[in-house]
Amino acid sequence: MDAGQFQDRMQRIEELIAAIQEHANPVVRASAVELVRTLLDIHRAGLEQTLGQILRQGEPGQAILNELLQNDLVSRLLLLHGLHPVDLQSRLERTLDSVRPRLRTFGADVEFVRATHEVVELRVRGGSVDVHRLLEDAILEAAPDVLRIEFFDADTLVGRLLSLPLVAEN
Numbered sequence: 177m178d179a180g181q182f183q184d185r186m187q188r189i190e191e192l193i194a195a196i197q198e199h200a201n202p203v204v205r206a207s208a209v210e211l212v213r214t215l216l217d218i219h220r221a222g223l224e225q226t227l228g229q230i231l232r233q234g235e236p237g238q239a240i241l242n243e244l245l246q247n248d249l250v251s252r253l254l255l256l257h258g259l260h261p262v263d264l265q266s267r268l269e270r271t272l273d274s275v276r277p278r279l280r281t282f283g284a285d286v287e288f289v290r291a292t293h294e295v296v297e298l299r300v301r302g303g304s305v306d307v308h309r310l311l312e313d314a315i316l317e318a319a320p321d322v323l324r325i326e327f328f329d330a331d332t333l334v335g336r337l338l339s340l341p342l343v344a345e346n
Contacts (some may be wrong), residue, residue: 179248220257227259255321264319265291271318275310282307287330294323301330 177185196208230237230244244250245262254260260267268291279285284302291297296315300307312325 177249179252182249182252216257220259223254223257223259227254227261252320255319264293264321267318268296268315271314272311275314278310279307282310286311289328293321295326296322296324297326297328299328299330 193209193212196205196212199205199208227241230241233240241261245254245260251260265288268288272286272288276285279302282302282304284300284304284307286301286307287299289297289299296319298311300311308327311327315322315325
């Protein structure tokens with residue numbers, strides 16, 4: 177299953193969950209939601225035990241895990257279940273390091289302001305719509321669990337002074 181097929185399946189799951197939540201019968205609705213949660217719990221437990229077994233193998237297990245993490249489907253499943261062994265900040269730093277050479281071709285650079293699962297804030301120098309699109313695509317590829325990406329234009333912040341009114345003491 178490639179990334180596009182995975183996204184299609186996830187979209188279909190969301191549509192089915194929405195349809196279930198709109199069902200008129202509250203018993204059917206509650207049973208279906210419980211079914212989905214139970215299946216996800218079982219999958220998470222199985223994946224958790226699999227990861228534990230792999231990591232108990234020491235260095236060879238770590239090599240296997242590193243290879244598995246290169247697989248987009250495996251990586252996304254681990255993210256879905258909250259089991260991805262690489263934290264968000266590390267995934268994003270690695271991603272930005274990998275796109276910096278392309279950013280330089282646009283005369284741009286980027287740095288983190290803040291990164292959480294809710295929002296990733298980036299300060300961009302020399303940014304354009306193409307640079308923003310490149311960064312969005314790269315970040316969502318590495319961290320599909322991020323809900324929002326915000327850009328701050330570093331060029332407009334550099335060298336500006338903020339005038340504040342003087343407050344007279346009485």
